[in-house]
Amino acid sequence: MIDTDWARDLAQWIRFEQTPGVGNDTGRRLLSAFGLPQHVFDADFEALAAVVPERVARALLAPLPSDTRALIDKTLDWASLPGNRVLTLADDDYPRQLLNISDPPLLLYIKGRIELLRATSIAVVGSRNATAQGVLNAEKFSESLSRECLTIVSGQALGIDTAAHLGGLRGVGSTIAVIGTGADTVYPARNRALAHQIADQGCIVSEYALGEGPIASHFPRRNRLISGLSRGVLVIEAAAQSGSLITARMAAEQGRDVFAIPGSIHSPLSKGCHLLIRQGAKLVDSAQHILEEIGELPSRLPAVKAPAVSGSAPECMVLSALGYDPVDMDTLATRCEIGIAELSARLLTHELDGLVETLPGGMIRRIATS
Template sequence: MSPQSRYWLGFHLIPHMGAVRILQLKQTFGTLENAWKSSDGDLRQVGLPQNAYEAIIKQRKQVDLNAEWQRIADHHITFITLDDESYPADLRVIPDPPPVLYIQGKLTEADSLALAIVGTRRATRYGRDVTTMFARQLASRGVTIVSGMALGIDTAAHQAAIDGGGRTIAILGCGIDITYPKENYELAQRISQHGALISEFPLGTPPTGNNFPRRNRILSGLSLGVLVTEAPIKSGALITAETALEQNREVFAVPANIFNKVGQGCNQLIKDGATLVTDAGDILDALNVAYVRVTTKQKTEQVSPESNTEKIVLQLLETDPLHIDDIIRLSQLSANDVIAALTLLELKGLAITSGPMQYSRSIR
């Protein structure tokens, strides 16, 4: 942490002061300390917009840098700036990098191999299962999973990454001293132990609606690509995907049941050019990333159906191929449940399509 960090903090706490304007001050005065201590007249010569100039004049007299620095220390937060070597390299080069980052936990060199997984807060069982499968597969191969710690898809992604023995990073839309949503308090603690919580917002910043689209640029900026596992047409996940494209990141999407509106955002992304993926290998191949790490247990572990629905459907396929209508009739399950189960069984390599709407058990 450099001696100049507290002055980065000071200017970051002032409205209308983003990375470009803070760097403009640094270039003009040599250091941010000089800028902070400069006269009103010298500041005016910098050529900042009037609202930014007036905010600096007013706020720097009110900000207690020592007190703000102590608050950071009290919360055991790591504070890094664009000046620091530890600032993530991939994030540094996006068009509008955050000038500072508040971090609980730890970033490592391994996090340069990261993928963002995003989706709807109102996830279906299928969406959660697919997310869990992808996050666990990727984490087990050394890919850091980045998400936003929201309910639904985000929560499933973080939990699966940790359960898969990997690392995960949560990008927050509020101050790092606030847990949002409150239901994820324990998850936040686990993330900080197996990765990091990150926010660009000052301590105490509430989770207002405008913060979440803004934080999305960090989510995609830290990642090699973004995977959308389940999202409706109007979803914040699609904003993240759009931001990823603007940052020259890859966008991946899991195909959804055409009768289920909650996943139509994924289908639209695929129509628009996102890469359709059905397992982690598709993503790693697209990113030209080698399979980094597979534990001995995972090398020998037999993939098996996880839910009762999957087990019922797979048992019906033991002998002969069946049409989907016959599977629905024999299983006495709903059409949606059967479709979801068949999709997951195919993703796991346990079932295959053997004809039009016909399925059979794969030979393993």
Template sequence: MAALSPAELEARLRLHALPAIGPRRMSRLLEVFGSASAALSAPASAWRSLGLPAEAAEQRRSPSTRDSAASALAWLEQANHHLLCLHDSDYPALLAELTDAPPLLFVRGDPALLERPQIAMVGSRRASKPGLQSAEAFARCLAQSGFVVTSGLALGIDGAAHRGALAGGRTVAVLGTGLQCLYPQRHAGLADDIVAAGGALVSELPLDCPPQAANFPRRNRLISGLSLGVLVVEASPSSGSLITARLAAEQGREVWALPGSIHHPGAHGCHQLIREGAQLVESVAHILESLQGWQMPLASVEEVASATDHPLLALLRAAPASSESLALSSRQALPEVLAQLTELELDGLIAREGNLWLACR
């Protein structure tokens, strides 16, 4: 699609600023009238004939709507700020497949990253320490394997996934607020790190949209829609992460889940997903094996899969252990064991908690 004229861009931003106009309604307006400019100038009766709220037709010419569009245009003048429009050549192809794909997508950072193969990682905001370690280790290994790790910038598993990805490659954060209303504020520094490392922050919402409970489940469809599949690391049965996983399944994406202890409430959501058909994964190798067409040059499936048969990993699957006890059990010198443990950790197969090593499950 050709680049939008300044007038059409401003018109789309005005439509986008209307609270009553969501993705489907905006797409409908563009389809019926041919452009946002024509939709804005159409009589109110034409809007009502499409089943649109009367207040939407009234608000489209309001000063607040014009001010919102002007603010967005000023934001777009700044470095690293972008707007992607549905049907444009640079709009992410996987996301465009959704029936409710966002007509406008605000991006801070590298928009080209959204076209690269992505793996989404989601989970509990109140994750356990082993859960956070697993998320970080899996994300690092996936990023090292050439995938972009996508998550929601929330506390807990999301934050750990972004940090792990930054240690191995790039990551995308999909927000449930406008890009000028970052939430949670505790992750403002992490958001800056993501952009500085060549990643991206993404939102379909108006730039000044504050946190609203209804927008976070809506955001989840973008996390899964951008990705080849979704990995749920730790979640209770009531977690929003299960919404993301079910959306992924509806969108035809892969769904993976890490199992955990039956005594840990944070594992029950993952177990529920597995019972419903999600793939149980214990290592990054299992994810790579299920994506045969997306093997990356930085870490082949064969290399990672061979690590799953490692004798030290077999010992750690039986029970967490210290480096010293592993050296005794495996009858190897401690320096050799430490070197092997480092390799397994880099592959995302094990994690360290205090002086103990444990298998990532």
């Protein structure tokens, strides 16, 4: 049976948030002046107009629109299901760390393990078009941090975000996905299975009403929640103009640590990380560096043993000649003193083994696996 007091209070909060002109800032101003939403709706026009513009005061006193009534009913049904919660600014479970940012949402829609919102968290973000090396770094770093009880926060996008969530799910810290749609919507569709896994083993967080689709302006805004929930932000592969840099900037403004993994000077996806490092972000090349900076206990996990390089001695020589910076086929063939056809065959073997990757433009790069 639905608690009638809970349903009535939540309905008032949803109506309040959905009122035209009531955003986070205006909403907090009204709450500061009148208290809970029901007190706002009980106020007269003169009292409201003394706090907000007249058009907003009129909207607050207008009859409840039918579409808002439908949204309230839908949300109450959703929130009554196991694992689903809607947190208000007045809720004791509302994440304390978000109350300290400049623009906390009036409502948070939660799906999954709400207790993760109280955990010490690290955000891991980066390019949607990540390289194989970037994906591997995101998975390994996130898994290592999660095994030390740090919860991994990311945005459920393709590329680095997906790898971060997968790594986080492998440790006790698990993962939080802050999404730019309603909590009942999966975006991108390719991450449907991942979203279900996070809802079951981790936590999904959204500030957007149920049914909200992937509007472009939602994603930069949700970045403030990714950083706000976290003790620090780790950036893995970001172009010079990147949404990940927005998250890093917001983290710095919120007083969070910013970490960045350096990369090849030839890679466009290293430009953003190198820019952050020049601006004061902490350069890290292992999860241990992050643990030391935030004061957590050093990792006691056994060191990961690098996989043996497959292939014959000549093939190993190809990897040695390749190094870790991108190189074109002609240059590599000259280094190895073999023909292009033979080199292509050996590189194909290494690519199938996950030891090298082909970059845009035909450049070849070795993948560090440990």
